[in-house]
Amino acid sequence: MNRINKKLNEDKKLLSIYFTAGYPSIDDTVGIIQDLEKSGVDMIEIGLPFSDPLADGPTIQESSTAALKNGMTTEKLFDQIKDIRDTVSIPLIIMGYFNPVLQYGVEAFCKKCEDIGIDGLILPDLPADVYDEHYKAIFEKHGLINVFLITPQTSDERIQYIDSISNGFIYMVSSASTTGAKSGFGDEQANYFKRIDAMKLKNPQIVGFGISNNETFTQATTHAKGAIIGSAFIKHVTNNGTDKIDDFIKTILN
Amino acid sequence: MSYNINEKGYYGEFGGAFIPEMLYPNVEELRQNYLKIMAEPSFQEEFNQLLKDYVGRPSPLYYAKRLSEKYNTKVYLKREDLNHTGAHKVNNTIGQILMAKRLGKNRIIAETGAGQHGVATATVCALMGIDCVVYMGEIDIARQAPNVARMKMLGAEVRPALSGSRTLKDATNEAIRDWINNPVDTHYIIGSAIGPHPYPDMVTRFQSIISEEIKWQLLEKEGREAPDYVVACIGGGSNAAGTYYHFLDNEDVGIIAVEAAGKGIHSGESAATSVLGKEGIIHGCKTLLMQTNDGQITEPYSISAGLDYPGVGPLHSHLYKSGRGEFYSATDDEAMTAGLELAQLEGIIPAIETSHALAIFEYKTFKPEDIVVISLSGRGDKDLQNYIDYFKL
Numbered sequence: 001m002n003r004i005n006k007k008l009n010e011d012k013k014l015l016s017i018y019f020t021a022g023y024p025s026i027d028d029t030v031g032i033i034q035d036l037e038k039s040g041v042d043m044i045e046i047g048l049p050f051s052d053p054l055a056d057g058p059t060i061q062e063s064s065t066a067a068l069k070n071g072m073t074t075e076k077l078f079d080q081i082k083d084i085r086d087t088v089s090i091p092l093i094i095m096g097y098f099n100p101v102l103q104y105g106v107e108a109f110c111k112k113c114e115d116i117g118i119d120g121l122i123l124p125d126l127p128a129d130v131y132d133e134h135y136k137a138i139f140e141k142h143g144l145i146n147v148f149l150i151t152p153q154t155s156d157e158r159i160q161y162i163d164s165i166s167n168g169f170i171y172m173v174s175s176a177s178t179t180g181a182k183s184g185f186g187d188e189q190a191n192y193f194k195r196i197d198a199m200k201l202k203n204p205q206i207v208g209f210g211i212s213n214n215e216t217f218t219q220a221t222t223h224a225k226g227a228i229i230g231s232a233f234i235k236h237v238t239n240n241g242t243d244k245i246d247d248f249i250k251t252i253l254n
Numbered sequence: 255m256s257y258n259i260n261e262k263g264y265y266g267e268f269g270g271a272f273i274p275e276m277l278y279p280n281v282e283e284l285r286q287n288y289l290k291i292m293a294e295p296s297f298q299e300e301f302n303q304l305l306k307d308y309v310g311r312p313s314p315l316y317y318a319k320r321l322s323e324k325y326n327t328k329v330y331l332k333r334e335d336l337n338h339t340g341a342h343k344v345n346n347t348i349g350q351i352l353m354a355k356r357l358g359k360n361r362i363i364a365e366t367g368a369g370q371h372g373v374a375t376a377t378v379c380a381l382m383g384i385d386c387v388v389y390m391g392e393i394d395i396a397r398q399a400p401n402v403a404r405m406k407m408l409g410a411e412v413r414p415a416l417s418g419s420r421t422l423k424d425a426t427n428e429a430i431r432d433w434i435n436n437p438v439d440t441h442y443i444i445g446s447a448i449g450p451h452p453y454p455d456m457v458t459r460f461q462s463i464i465s466e467e468i469k470w471q472l473l474e475k476e477g478r479e480a481p482d483y484v485v486a487c488i489g490g491g492s493n494a495a496g497t498y499y500h501f502l503d504n505e506d507v508g509i510i511a512v513e514a515a516g517k518g519i520h521s522g523e524s525a526a527t528s529v530l531g532k533e534g535i536i537h538g539c540k541t542l543l544m545q546t547n548d549g550q551i552t553e554p555y556s557i558s559a560g561l562d563y564p565g566v567g568p569l570h571s572h573l574y575k576s577g578r579g580e581f582y583s584a585t586d587d588e589a590m591t592a593g594l595e596l597a598q599l600e601g602i603i604p605a606i607e608t609s610h611a612l613a614i615f616e617y618k619t620f621k622p623e624d625i626v627v628i629s630l631s632g633r634g635d636k637d638l639q640n641y642i643d644y645f646k647l
Contacts (some may be wrong), residue, residue, distance in 0.1 A: 003562065050549075050550065051552075052424075052536070052537075052551050053427075054273075054274060054430050054431065054600060056525040058417070061417050065417075065418065068550060074548055074549070097535075098272060098535055099545070100548060100550070102533075102535065103532075103548060103549030104549070105547070124275065125274050125535065127273065128273065128275075129271065148275065149274065149275040151279075151437075152279075152281065153276075153437050161615040176433045176434065176435060176438075177276075177435050178435060225307070
């Protein structure tokens, strides 16, 4: 069984952390993954930086620009994490935009992920129908889980469709926004989380966007399986460096 | 082979809608409605009325006698430079503002490079009394001050794009991010034949008035609807798409595109996407674009702010790949020289974008009996400072 599915079967609320590979320094990737696992995180999204991250707010944009300037490339990332499974067992997802994957070659990219022990991909600008028609078979052949996003504006019909082609979890974007744009949840989000929960989808939902502390983590996971933190973690690393990751995770989980 | 869009939103292998889910409802709403709305008689009536009374269409098809003599062929200029706001851009913004109204939107966003599309958008928003936010790269704001002032005077808010290289590509990113954050009340008026489906097709259809007029105007002047060649400059490619549209499937008409070679195709400072680009995804569409081997989008260069986009619209990628279109690229120097030549032979100062199309005579010799229609996409007032600096006027 894929490590993601195994983790989703555990009887607990999950914390997933996103970080940008190659930031703050080019060689931080492996250390960050190891420290996140040690600090009790359940899943990690390794951000493959892109020059034009359309769905991201300033924090992730700036970390991506810095990572590219530091020399991060797809090949470099694969090289850095090629032996990662010798030291960690946490589920690992690569999150990025579709063009770098397309240039690497979708099949070659998926094969490389399988060889390394990557469990899944999140590519926000690879549309569900294109995935379904052209790439689903390739992803599945290499044992990869592809994760789709839904938003408060996504229709029930489309959510059902996305659920039908998903085989891990659904990434529930908390509000109509780019990453890091809003913090805190109101009634609107609470109602949305409840509405999706009531749909009883076959895939569990993990909430992302707008989660930055214990309060928002608790709100998000009341009606969902877990939550993802990205921008707030990157801000922490920017301000405190990479040797106090444990401190940040403690503030979320306690 | 068809050169038009298919029902899935592709021109051959190019096009589609590679967008994050956050944009899906907006783009899908547009996709489901745009053809229906455009076909409504009341829409057609309002669109045509505004093009006539407000934009000043039809734009003349002018026989350029001295230019024709110099190059020993028959050259007609399609005078989009005479449109209100000075370029072809307004054909699209008129169409899209009417579309936005019918979709019940009350806020408009747009991206702009040199400011021409921004001005055309701010203009139609003033006309309709709709709020308008234009994203413009911080660097472009500094170098296009008169257009920034025009937009402000027209009541638009100009927001600097501070990310990335702070030019057109980044202004487009910021506009898309704004749309993600404002999914319900806002319509995004994209300024070129780029972006996710249905944008390239919608923009092309609004610009197709150019080739529609060429057909009847040429019939009046030459007794035939189809020229031997249509020529246009290409950045994203909206004036070109409109100029080619009604001739796409008539293979007797040669389609010629002129890109910006900047300081030379292989100088590292160029926007010649058909030569330097590879298939990839930019701003929601699969097309040819300039990128690193690793798939990072690179920054183009041209003396013309309207042509320095790292991709071309998917229609043009298809025309290039299929061989239907002939693609050339003119350097800064060739374009500036061609612009000066038009001023002195015909008394018309063209936009520097347009000057690239006029540089076609550097690359191609036409027969004396050929009828060559060149899209004179914009006027050169906005570029005067560039011309002054370049020619030490």
